[in-house]
Amino acid sequence: MHPITKRILSGDVRAAARAITWIEDDFPDKAQILREIYPHTGKAILIGFTGSPGAGKSSLVDALLTFLRAESLTVGVVAVDPTSPFTGGALLGDRVRMQHHAPDPGVFIRSMGTRGNLGGLSRHTKEAVRILDAYGCDVVIIETVGVGQTELDIMKAADTTLVVLNPGGGDSVQAFKAGIMEIADLFVINKSDIPGVQKLEIEVEQMLDLVKHDATWRPPIIKTIATEQKGMQELWQEIKRHTNHLRASGEGEERKVYRMRQEVTELVNQQLYNLLLQRLQEEAFASDIEEAVDRQIDPYAVAERMVRQLIKQESESS
Amino acid sequence: MHPITKRILSGDVRAAARAITWIEDDFPDKAQILREIYPHTGKAILIGFTGSPGAGKSSLVDALLTFLRAESLTVGVVAVDPTSPFTGGALLGDRVRMQHHAPDPGVFIRSMGTRGNLGGLSRHTKEAVRILDAYGCDVVIIETVGVGQTELDIMKAADTTLVVLNPGGGDSVQAFKAGIMEIADLFVINKSDIPGVQKLEIEVEQMLDLVKHDATWRPPIIKTIATEQKGMQELWQEIKRHTNHLRASGEGEERKVYRMRQEVTELVNQQLYNLLLQRLQEEAFASDIEEAVDRQIDPYAVAERMVRQLIKQESESS
Numbered sequence: 001m002h003p004i005t006k007r008i009l010s011g012d013v014r015a016a017a018r019a020i021t022w023i024e025d026d027f028p029d030k031a032q033i034l035r036e037i038y039p040h041t042g043k044a045i046l047i048g049f050t051g052s053p054g055a056g057k058s059s060l061v062d063a064l065l066t067f068l069r070a071e072s073l074t075v076g077v078v079a080v081d082p083t084s085p086f087t088g089g090a091l092l093g094d095r096v097r098m099q100h101h102a103p104d105p106g107v108f109i110r111s112m113g114t115r116g117n118l119g120g121l122s123r124h125t126k127e128a129v130r131i132l133d134a135y136g137c138d139v140v141i142i143e144t145v146g147v148g149q150t151e152l153d154i155m156k157a158a159d160t161t162l163v164v165l166n167p168g169g170g171d172s173v174q175a176f177k178a179g180i181m182e183i184a185d186l187f188v189i190n191k192s193d194i195p196g197v198q199k200l201e202i203e204v205e206q207m208l209d210l211v212k213h214d215a216t217w218r219p220p221i222i223k224t225i226a227t228e229q230k231g232m233q234e235l236w237q238e239i240k241r242h243t244n245h246l247r248a249s250g251e252g253e254e255r256k257v258y259r260m261r262q263e264v265t266e267l268v269n270q271q272l273y274n275l276l277l278q279r280l281q282e283e284a285f286a287s288d289i290e291e292a293v294d295r296q297i298d299p300y301a302v303a304e305r306m307v308r309q310l311i312k313q314e315s316e317s318s
Numbered sequence: 319m320h321p322i323t324k325r326i327l328s329g330d331v332r333a334a335a336r337a338i339t340w341i342e343d344d345f346p347d348k349a350q351i352l353r354e355i356y357p358h359t360g361k362a363i364l365i366g367f368t369g370s371p372g373a374g375k376s377s378l379v380d381a382l383l384t385f386l387r388a389e390s391l392t393v394g395v396v397a398v399d400p401t402s403p404f405t406g407g408a409l410l411g412d413r414v415r416m417q418h419h420a421p422d423p424g425v426f427i428r429s430m431g432t433r434g435n436l437g438g439l440s441r442h443t444k445e446a447v448r449i450l451d452a453y454g455c456d457v458v459i460i461e462t463v464g465v466g467q468t469e470l471d472i473m474k475a476a477d478t479t480l481v482v483l484n485p486g487g488g489d490s491v492q493a494f495k496a497g498i499m500e501i502a503d504l505f506v507i508n509k510s511d512i513p514g515v516q517k518l519e520i521e522v523e524q525m526l527d528l529v530k531h532d533a534t535w536r537p538p539i540i541k542t543i544a545t546e547q548k549g550m551q552e553l554w555q556e557i558k559r560h561t562n563h564l565r566a567s568g569e570g571e572e573r574k575v576y577r578m579r580q581e582v583t584e585l586v587n588q589q590l591y592n593l594l595l596q597r598l599q600e601e602a603f604a605s606d607i608e609e610a611v612d613r614q615i616d617p618y619a620v621a622e623r624m625v626r627q628l629i630k631q632e633s634e635s636s
Contacts, residue, residue: 038616256611267621272590298356303585315633
C-alpha cells in the first residue's frame with residue numbers, strides 16, 4: 001500500500017491535500033492511490049451546488065457548512081471554477097471561508113481550477129471527491145461557479161444536485177439551459193428576503209410542470225437567507241429526504257451504474273489513446289503520412305491500417 | 319465507384335451539394351465518397367477568413383468572389399457558424415450572396431452550422447472543403463464567424479489564413495486571443511476609409527514585432543474597402559505571394575504533414591471509440607460495472623480488463 005493511502009485512510013488531512021495536488025498534476029503515484037482508496041469510498045453524501053454567478057452559492061455553502069458542523073458532521077468542499085487557472089485554495093471566497101473554518105479539523109476546503117486544461121477538470125474533481133470520501137468526510141460538497149457544459153458534467157459526480165437561484169438577480173428560469181432543469185434535485189431560492197421570491201417560485205413550479213422528471217420525485221423549492229443562517233435545517237432535511245428517495249426508489253443505484261459506465265468508458269478511451277500516441281512516434285507511421293500527403297493513399301486507409309497494427313502488436317506483446 | 323463520386327468529379331454541382339449534406343448527416347455513403355475523391359484533391363487554393371464579428375468578413379468574401387470570377391476562377395465558399403444550428407445556406411448573409419451570385423455556375427456557397435454537435439463541425443468543414451476541391455473549385459474560401467477555439471481549429475484546414483480587422487469596431491489587436499496572431503498569414507484592415515486605420519496598423523505591426531513568426535514570412539497588412547470593391551487586386555496578389563512562399567520554403571509541406579497527422583489521429587481515435595461502443599453493449603461488461611459499483615473491483619481494473627479484451631477479440635476476428 002502506498003504510504004499516502006495509509007495516511008489518508010487514517011484521517012491525515014495533509015495526506016489528503018497532497019493526494020489532491022498529485023491528482024491535479026497527474027503525478028504517476030495517483031493511479032495507485034486511487035485504486036487503493038476505492039474500496040473505502042461510497043460512504044459520504046455527495047452534494048452538488050450550482051447556479052448562476054451572484055446567486056450566493058458560496059455563502060450558502062458556508063452556511064450549510066456551519067450547520068453541518070453543529071450537527072458534528074465532517075464536511076469536505078471542492079470548489080470548482082472552470083474559468084480559473086488557480087487551484088489549491090487560491091480563490092477569494094475560499095480564503096474568506098478558510099479564515100472562518102480554518103481551525104476546525106472537521107472541515108476540508110479545496111479549490112480546483114483548470115490549469116489550462118479544461119478536459120481534465122471534470123475527471124480531477126471526481127477523483128478529489130473520492131479522496132475526501134475515503135479520508136472520512138461524512139458530506140462532500142461540490143461547488144461550481146458557472147452553468148456551462150463543464151459544470152453540468154462535474155455535477156454528475158454528486159448524488160444530490162442543488163440549483164441555487166437569486167430572486168434579485170433577474171434570474172429568469174427560462175434563461176437557464178435545459179440541462180440545468182434536468183439535473184436539479186432541489187432548488188434553493190437564496191436571498192429570500194428580497195423582492196421577487198414569489199414570482200421566481202411560480203416560474204420554477206411552471207418549469208417543473210413542463211420538464212419531465214422522475215415520477216416519484218418532484219424537486220422541492222427551499223427558501224434560504226444564507227447570510228443569516230436561515231433555512232439550513234429545512235435544506236438539510238430535504239437533502240436527506242432525497243438521499244432516502246435515491247435509496248428506496250432504486251434511482252440511486254441506476255445513477256451509480258450510469259456514472260460507472262461513463263467513468264470506465266473514459267478510462268478505456270484514455271488508455272487506447274495512450275497506446276496510439278506511442279505508435280505515432282514510429283517510423284512506419286511517418287512514411288504513411290508522407291504517402292497520404294502525396295495522395296498515394298488516403299487518410300482513411302492509413303487510419304484503418306494503424307488500428308489493425310495497434311491491435312496486432314498489442315495482442316502479441318500481451 | 320459511387321455514382322455521386324463520379325458526378326462530383328465530372329463537375330455536377332448538385333452532386334457536390336448532396337455529398338456535403340451527407341457529410342453533415344454522417345450518412346454511411348460519405349466514407350466511400352471521401353475515399354474516392356481524395357486522389358483528386360489538393361488542387362484548390364484554400365483560404366481561411368476569420369476575425370471579430372462586424373469586421374465585414376462577409377462583404378470582403380463577397381468582394382473577393384466578384385474579383386476572382388472576373389479572373390475566370392471558380393470559387394467555393396464554406397461559411398461556418400459554430401453558434402448556429404442552421405445549415406445549407408440558411409444564414410442571412412448567404413441568402414444575400416446567393417441572390418448576387420446564384421445564376422453563376424462558377425460559384426458554390428454553402429453554410430455549415432453545428433446541428434447541436436460542435437465536435438463534428440470542424441471535421442465536417444474539412445470534409446466539405448475536400449468535396450469542393452475535388453468538384454473543381456480553383457479557390458475554396460472557408461469563412462468563420464467568431465474567433466473561438468472551434469474557429470481556430472477550422473482555420474487549420476486553410477493554406478492561407480486572413481484575419482480581418484475593423485478600424486471602427488474598437489478592435490484592439492491586444493483583445494485577440496494569442497492563437498489568432500499565430501495563425502494569421504495576412505491581415506486585412508477592411509473599411510479602411512473610416513478613422514482609426516493608421517492606429518490599428520501600428521498596433522498590428524507592434525504585435526508582429528512581439529509575436530514569433532516564420533522568419534521568411536512577416537504577415538502583410540492589406541487595406542480594403544469591400545463595399546467599393548477596393549483593394550481586391552492587392553489582396554489576391556498577397557494571397558498568391560503567400561501560396562508561392564508556402565511552396566518555396568517547404569512550410570506548405572510541413573503544414574500538410576502536420577494536418578495529416580492530426581486527421582489520421584482523429585480518425586484512429588474515432589475507430590477505436592466505435593470498437594469500444596460495441597463492447598459496451600456486452601453482458602460481461604454490464605456485470606463488471608455492477609461489481610465496480612459494489613466496490614468488489616475498482617474502475618481502473620475494469621478499464622484495463624476491457625482494453626485487453628478489446629485487443630484480444632479484435633486480433634482474433636481479423
